[in-house]
Amino acid sequence: MIRVRDLYKDLAKYDSKEVVLKGWLRNNRSQKEFGFIDLNDGSCFETTQVVYGIALENFKEIQKYRAGSGLEIKGKVLVTPNNKQPFEIQALEVKLLADSAEDYPIQPKRHTKEFLRVHAHLRPRTNLFSAVFRVRSLAAHAIHSFFQEQDFIYCHTPLITGNDGEGAGEMFKVTTLDMDNLPRTDKNEIDYKKDFFAKKVGLTVTGQLEAEAFAQSMRATYTFGPTFRAENSNTQRHASEFWMIEPEVAFNELADNMKLAEDMLKYVISYLLEKAPSEMTFFNKFVEKGLIEKLTKIVECDKFKELTHKEAITLLLESGEKFANLPKYDDDLSTEHEKFLTKHFNGPVFVKDWPKEFKAFYMRLNDDNETVAAMDLIVPGSGELIGGSQREERLDVLLKRMKELDIEEADLDWYLDLRRFGGVKTSGFGLGFERLIMYVTGVDNIRDVVPFPRTPKNASF
Ligand code: 4AD
Numbered sequence: 055m056i057r058v059r060d061l062y063k064d065l066a067k068y069d070s071k072e073v074v075l076k077g078w079l080r081n082n083r084s085q086k087e088f089g090f091i092d093l094n095d096g097s098c099f100e101t102t103q104v105v106y107g108i109a110l111e112n113f114k115e116i117q118k119y120r121a122g123s124g125l126e127i128k129g130k131v132l133v134t135p136n137n138k139q140p141f142e143i144q145a146l147e148v149k150l151l152a153d154s155a156e157d158y159p160i161q162p163k164r165h166t167k168e169f170l171r172v173h174a175h176l177r178p179r180t181n182l183f184s185a186v187f188r189v190r191s192l193a194a195h196a197i198h199s200f201f202q203e204q205d206f207i208y209c210h211t212p213l214i215t216g217n218d219g220e221g222a223g224e225m226f227k228v229t230t231l232d233m234d235n236l237p238r239t240d241k242n243e244i245d246y247k248k249d250f251f252a253k254k255v256g257l258t259v260t261g262q263l264e265a266e267a268f269a270q271s272m273r274a275t276y277t278f279g280p281t282f283r284a285e286n287s288n289t290q291r292h293a294s295e296f297w298m299i300e301p302e303v304a305f306n307e308l309a310d311n312m313k314l315a316e317d318m319l320k321y322v323i324s325y326l327l328e329k330a331p332s333e334m335t336f337f338n339k340f341v342e343k344g345l346i347e348k349l350t351k352i353v354e355c356d357k358f359k360e361l362t363h364k365e366a367i368t369l370l371l372e373s374g375e376k377f378a379n380l381p382k383y384d385d386d387l388s389t390e391h392e393k394f395l396t397k398h399f400n401g402p403v404f405v406k407d408w409p410k411e412f413k414a415f416y417m418r419l420n421d422d423n424e425t426v427a428a429m430d431l432i433v434p435g436s437g438e439l440i441g442g443s444q445r446e447e448r449l450d451v452l453l454k455r456m457k458e459l460d461i462e463e464a465d466l467d468w469y470l471d472l473r474r475f476g477g478v479k480t481s482g483f484g485l486g487f488e489r490l491i492m493y494v495t496g497v498d499n500i501r502d503v504v505p506f507p508r509t510p511k512n513a514s515f
């Protein structure tokens with residue numbers, strides 16, 4: 055048996071040779087004396103055309119083989135340099151390995167993405183989702199390569215934690231307490247001492263705080279794992295379970311941090327353009343026209359545009375554009391503002407030095423006492439792709455900020471230790487992996503770049 059991928063790699067070697075392929079039938083078009091099967095064997099994005107003729111003893115049965123069926127094919131490789139596909143297989147034997155029932159939902163026609171979401175277990179069999187999930191896998195590899203080539207230490211941070219690392223109150227609880235009979239304290243509060251971990255814990259919203267512990271010893275570290283947010287945002291860009299990449303580097307300041315983010319993005323995009331040409335061409339043709347040009351421009355550009363939050367607001371106010379939400383110096387950017395900025399600069403934009411009020415407690419206070427050394431990278435389509443900052447390394451300033459925000463000191467004592475014992479400057483960021491996949495494929499809904507998405511009111515599969 056051979057894989058179609060192997061044929062593509064060394065086609066000349068297999069010209070006119072007999073091979074055995076195993077795969078699934080995508081489409082079967084039969085005529086009176088011959089027929090064509092589109093076979094996908096899973097080893098690559100491309101499907102292979104198998105031609106079968108009336109001379110085959112089971113010709114009449116082959117004609118009836120249905121979409122989704124598993125097949126074994128013995129045939130001769132015919133190189134076809136003038137066709138769209140570089141070769142086809144002339145069948146000598148076609149064997150049914152696994153029949154597919156008549157009501158198979160993935161028929162050879164256009165299905166809506168909504169329909170396919172309901173059949174998430176079958177959708178990897180379509181071109182779109184095969185391409186998306188192959189690219190997702192390659193992008194994960196590229197991210198590891200990028201950091202490993204620069205000797206970053208991969209840190210596995212815990213998924214179950216007592217820290218609300220972003221202080222936003224969006225943690226899913228993890229408990230083994232009996233919900234119908236909760237143990238109570240004298241004050242009638244839930245007695246978490248009786249719970250599995252003898253304290254209140256949840257699913258992590260970020261690995262950053264633990265990554266900081268590694269940065270203060272290993273210098274350069276990164277996490278790459280699932281994160282969870284019980285954020286009731288029903289948008290195209292929010293998932294309740296998503297993967298995040300979080301590098302953290304000692305001695306780095308905000309400018310170094312932005313450079314790292316830009317280098318990483320360029321590396322991953324170049325990698326995908328090189329390693330997934332068929333998939334990227336498919337997206338360029340059927341999902342986002344001009345995608346490859348957009349991505350190539352990013353790789354080739356000198357430096358991403360960078361402006362402060364204040365400059366961004368001024369630009370929005372002076373643009374003459376009518377916004378539903380009026381841009382304000384003391385407010386967050388809304389989606390329409392982000393859209394305007396990425397369109398205006400025609401590419402990714404770093405917005406830095408944000409008012410401290412709507413950023414997390416750990417971000418370093420700037421000398422103006424009003425803004426923090428934070429940066430968001432916003433991109434067309436995915437909006438905020440990256441959020442990061444230089445961390446507050448000054449214990450007194452950090453303690454003061456935590457007090458202002460009512461964050462319990464005792465819970466984060468270990469984090470404060472990092473400042474007490476040789477806590478140098480560190481900086482880092484979080485890249486939302488799904489938002490990256492949306493950006494590089496042009497797919498506009500986060501539900502379509504996660505194999506089995508979790509969103510509010512949905513945890514099927
Ligand atoms: O901006 P966020 O909340 O930053 C952090 O969690 C920091 N601890 C990162 C750090 O500095 N180490 O999240 C980072 C990124 C966002 O820019 C976005 O791409 C993604 O994570 N993200 C989400 N992606 C999908 N669904 C959600 N609900 C997301 N929330 C954040």
Ligand code: MG
Binds near residue numbers: 438440441
């Ligand atoms: Mg953010």
